[in-house]
Amino acid sequence: MSYYKPLEYIVPAEDDGMVLRTILQKRMGVSRKLLSRLKLTEQGITVNGERKYIDVKVRAGDRVAARMETEASDDILPQPLPIDILYEDDDLLVLNKEAGMIVHPTHGHYTDTLANGVVHYWREKGVSFRFRPVHRLDQETSGVLAVAKNPYVHQQISEEMQAHGLKKEYVALVHGVIGSDEGTVDAPIDRNPLAPHVRIVTPTGYPAVTHYRVERRFREATLVRLWLETGRTHQIRVHMRHLGHPLLGDKMYGPGGTADEVDKAAAEGRIPEAGGVQQRHGALKPLSEGITDADRSATQQQAAPSVCQAASPASDYGMERQALHACTLGLTHPVTRQRMEFHAPLPADMERCIKQLEQSEAAQ
Numbered sequence: 001m002s003y004y005k006p007l008e009y010i011v012p013a014e015d016d017g018m019v020l021r022t023i024l025q026k027r028m029g030v031s032r033k034l035l036s037r038l039k040l041t042e043q044g045i046t047v048n049g050e051r052k053y054i055d056v057k058v059r060a061g062d063r064v065a066a067r068m069e070t071e072a073s074d075d076i077l078p079q080p081l082p083i084d085i086l087y088e089d090d091d092l093l094v095l096n097k098e099a100g101m102i103v104h105p106t107h108g109h110y111t112d113t114l115a116n117g118v119v120h121y122w123r124e125k126g127v128s129f130r131f132r133p134v135h136r137l138d139q140e141t142s143g144v145l146a147v148a149k150n151p152y153v154h155q156q157i158s159e160e161m162q163a164h165g166l167k168k169e170y171v172a173l174v175h176g177v178i179g180s181d182e183g184t185v186d187a188p189i190d191r192n193p194l195a196p197h198v199r200i201v202t203p204t205g206y207p208a209v210t211h212y213r214v215e216r217r218f219r220e221a222t223l224v225r226l227w228l229e230t231g232r233t234h235q236i237r238v239h240m241r242h243l244g245h246p247l248l249g250d251k252m253y254g255p256g257g258t259a260d261e262v263d264k265a266a267a268e269g270r271i272p273e274a275g276g277v278q279q280r281h282g283a284l285k286p287l288s289e290g291i292t293d294a295d296r297s298a299t300q301q302q303a304a305p306s307v308c309q310a311a312s313p314a315s316d317y318g319m320e321r322q323a324l325h326a327c328t329l330g331l332t333h334p335v336t337r338q339r340m341e342f343h344a345p346l347p348a349d350m351e352r353c354i355k356q357l358e359q360s361e362a363a364q
Contacts, residue, residue: 143326
């Protein structure tokens with residue numbers, strides 16, 4: 001049986017006589033679930049090199065070690081794909097994900113994902129890890145993504161994220177000119193009851209908070225920087241649409257996109273579907289009787305003409321995907337406890353889009 005490099009803790013004088021379980025959970029941050037796994041392995045929990053039960057008391061100067069068994073993502077096919085590594089050590093891998101790449105294999109999409117490329121990269125290096133992304137990025141969103149190399153690192157970063165200690169910063173290009181220099185969108189998000197693959201702002205949704213600051217204004221678009229307090233699916237895209245400034249190139253939440261089609265179908269009494277919009281309900285069936293008045297109201301609010309649609313044409317200026325990039329990720333390293341920050345440069349397609357916006361202004 002092989003193990004990763006152990007997590008170690010030298011018991012200080014103030015912890016003399018403390019129960020080993022408390023040392024592992026309170027001082028070393030080992031979760032109850034991971035502790036259960038460590039107890040089952042031969043060298044999972046040791047004191048001064050000897051296996052110990054977790055109810056024993058430790059003494060000042062004792063060396064407590066927790067060892068995790070090595071793992072592998074045997075269910076992921078290794079595939080030689082280009083990956084852009086921003087940082088790597090024994091515990092953490094930080095990547096700059098390109099737009100268009102799915103992070104993890106899904107049903108019907110088992111290859112050409114970031115996971116396939118990372119597993120191949122590790123295999124070529126002769127190391128074994130399980131692919132554990134600590135957060136998600138949409139397929140068409142580019143930028144910084146962290147991957148934990150063991151369950152302890154994944155647990156620690158997940159807890160930091162839940163405590164809002166993770167810094168997640170994005171840049172986006174949106175339709176229309178945002179008037180205020182900065183602001184906050186505090187608007188709950190949930191699935192659209194008429195089309196569950198689409199998200200909407202609704203009073204009955206889950207809390208969602210997005211902060212933004214204008215970086216640059218163009219004649220028909222705005223470059224914004226955004227910070228998240230929560231991590232709801234499609235949060236930035238939904239919140240910016242809610243403001244009337246959807247992202248350039250967004251095929252779901254942009255002008256004329258899927259969300260608009262769903263809103264239009266609801267207003268006309270038709271039944272929207274993931275793959276398009278069905279015929280009028282008179283030819284098929286009425287809208288679901290399970291939809292509440294609050295759900296209908298939320299959907300109708302989304303159907304109102306947005307500021308950008310009324311103020312400017314729906315040109316995406318060459319963007320073929322949503323103009324959203326995760327530019328910065330800040331976290332506390334789970335092992336060294338050092339505060340770290342990673343940055344991914346603006347991708348080429350967004351750079352080209354900015355140049356087109358500049359050229360459009362110069363031509364006026």
